[in-house]
Amino acid sequence: MRKLLLAVLVVLLAFGGFAQKKICLYFDQTGPGDLSFNDMALIGAQRAAQEFGLELVYTTASSPMEFLSDLSMLAESGEYLIIIGVGFLLSDALPEAARLHPEQKFGFVDGPNFGLPNMIGLLFREQEGGALAGVVAALTAIAYGDPAVGAVAGMEIPPVWRYEAGYRFGAHWAVDWYKKHTGKDADIKVLVTYVGRFDDPAGGKVAAEALIRAGARNILGIAGATHLGVFDAAEEAGRAAGLTYGPPFGYGADAAQEYIKPGFILGSARKRVDVAVYEAVKWALSGEPGFNLVLGLAQEGTGFSTYEDLVTFVDLAVKAGYPLAGTPEEVISKIMAARQNVPYFVWQGLGEFMGLLRAGAITLPEADTAEQIAKVREMYP
Template sequence: MNTKLLAVIAAVVVLAVVGALVALQAPPPQQQTSPAPTQTTPPTTTTKQAPKGAIYVIYDIGGRGDLSFNDMAYLGASRAAETFGLGLKEVQSRTQDDYVPNLRAAAKSGDATIIVAVGFLMTDAVKSVSNEFPDAKFAIIDGYIPDRPNVMSVLYRENEGSALVGALAALTAYYYNCSKVGIVLGMEIPVLWKFEIGYAYGVRWAERYIKQKFGKDAKFDILYIYTGSFNDPAKGKQAAEVMLAQGVCVIYQAAGATGLGVFEAVAEAGKRAGRSMGPPFAIGVDADQDYLKPGFILASMMKRVDVGVYTAAKMAVEGKFKGGVLELGLKEGGISVSTLDDLNQFIQIGVRAGAVKQADADRIIAAVREMRSKIPTWVWEAVDQLKQDIINGKVAVPLPTTQDQVAQLRKELGLGAVS
């Protein structure tokens, strides 16, 4: 990915909205202030109330503009700020050493209705600062702090959504006579084990589905690689290129901004082969990323970070906040696979934000629709069947929590590391 493109991506400040919970226009990313009081015909004077508090959003080192995790957190916070009349104050962490001072400054501010820490990497920092400021309310996305009365841990069952796109990857690969799929991840931290293992489980589920539907024994190689970064598209592109060279035809990215390089590699490989759409395909993560390389992104596993942030803020405002764990999965609407309806909404917000040209919007939507239409109906129906079975409890997707469990599941599911 060239420097100019990276600069454009880094400048994007609004990604999208999903469904009715996300406002069509978000407030700007700076601290929100009320306009000056407006004088009407005397003697009547009307004054817009200033924010009574603020939502503080402390971003991790991936930061805004990743077109996935952090941008979704912003959308949930901006929605909550608008709905509840709060200010929105955003703080970017440049390094991990910034976590504690950033959180501490927010807690000291005196106007924090809730402080949202975006990402697992801030777990230790939140533990420390929440202990210093027991009266401040904290929510951490992906961090597990179950025993603090002033900390809400917002967790997601990413293993469920990853199983769906794993099945989608394998079934699509089967249709195109390919037997290798892959996943490119960021740093190896516990939350990403759920993506990795869930994806592999979905691939193996697809093998059983193919046997049942077609009476054929399909076997897929599953390759994985941890890049060690969430903000290095070059590493993502390199990892994807290695997989593509080994015959992988569908690659799921779970690497934040690093995954943008995966999209680049997949689209370039397809175009070199003279194609305007996959295979090969990529699969997006966290937000609906289908529009970034239309025709080459099969779908996105949407992790509704916006819903988690909004819910935590709502509970704080309404006096219902309590420490512990808030877990969101397919059943709760916190996890989903992107649809064409999602794409329409994301495109329009992308246009307003300047990330997508209005002249390109119809072309992008048409390209994604055409690509999806070429995937057989039975593939989408199979994925929906797996979704319903998970929601109904008929299927339990593995949920690893320790390194030993991950090692055992990698062995059972037959994952192969890419060096």
């Protein structure tokens, strides 16, 4: 009898322990509510929690001074199946915490796994989304007679460099493609401004206004919340000129952000952070040693926003209480109308580029270090 009781107790404890296991997301700054990077991580975690029957909790750093103590606090509790750090700025604290707590599994969105067995690195081929946006931006610029395209970037870190490198490459590819197909001459400069922060929409707007004055009316935002200012600047400049559709056009990153300023955002360089987070949870359940998961076009981890993406993110915005400029249907039809407004050859170019990229006929430049990005900037001015 006593043995039986003991056995029941052990089983209960074991199951209790298992059922308590949670997914924990740790955001390096701002947290959910950005309708982009952070919210996508949350969506991925929610899907995983639902499918695998896990509980989900998350918290946000109050400043970088707390990274290490926060991660230690989470790890030593032993409550979490996996702790997923969301954001490149955790590049020092996350591997340190993983070294200090080898029994705890970690995931790192936007960073490598540093060769640690208890960590999965979740990386993206940002070049691909950036290049697709670069092709569209440059062809649109050519169509409207602009001398340049622009980008407003956050901090000088590898994920942003990779976006920039792809964007530059894509813009130059588009110019060559246009020349080859039409026999006409074209020249597009790529102007990139680094604001230095990811949470400064006002700074992003100032940067975008300067780019528009310099003739770059197609601007990619690769600066998190900072590049929300790019959309403001594009819409304001457009409205001032009496337009309901761009150019000027902003381009979003990570999420499909067109609904933020419908008509003045032509597309977005997609990066499926949600897929990465979902895969990280799957890895944690598998018991395999850590590795780097690299998501690209082939896994639908990167891309140029599609109609389905628009619907998904408009839906998300509605759920989050974001004040849309009209009904969801109106917003989506306005976004699609903006796309139909630009000359068809823009989409022809995008289609051809995407086909070549998928077939492996195009090699995009790497930009993981300062030296590499310097070289890219020189090659594709």
